[in-house]
Amino acid sequence: MTTQHIAAQPPARADVAERDSRAWIAPLVATILLAFLGPAALLFGGLSAMATDSCGPDDCSPALNTQLSVIYGTLTFGTLPTLAAWITAWALPWQRRWSAWRTGAAITTLLPPLFVLLLVFTLPAP
Template sequence: MDQGHDTSPDRCAFVAPLLSSLLTLPMGLLAFFSVGLSPMACDSCGDAASDRFDASYGLAFPVFVTGLLLVLAVLVAGWALPWQRRNAARRVGFALLAPAVVVLDYVVFASIVDWP
């Protein structure tokens, strides 16, 4: 039978999403705390620098939260795929994509913010 159409159950289907969840969720939480503490970077800024930082942070924070929702969607997609052998590659792909999206989300946040 062709491996692409193998509908037999995959007994190890939970491994990739589980490992991804165990890595991605703490990464996302750490990134969220880091983003939440970012306004302290401009505590000693002058008025003009503080205004620029606040304006950019006001845009960057919602973008970051939206990115975390995307991370959650990728994790859920990895868990929600039918536990059949034909979905093993997709499941591993989602498992690898989730932590990469956390990193990308933080990089996008850091690039939007006008740091002092």
């Protein structure tokens, strides 16, 4: 009769057991979309001043001037929060308990460029 020796298995660690194998999906989707939306927002936001060509910057409607100011403010001050949310989406631990925060950070990454594009495409009449 032979005796079988069963190799002792180390106990499963709790953090390995809850590791999220799909944690990379939300940051990757946000990165790919940001690669397209970011430059588009910069291009169209930067060119949006041409909406004042027919009336000049001093004679345009206050609504147009306000919207252009919001576009430029978002392009200027929205870059740092976008970068912080993008880094956060990748840097959070890849565990299931952080998946909602990771997805939220990935969505937050896309908000400033989407907001700029929304404002550009809804510019009021001069």
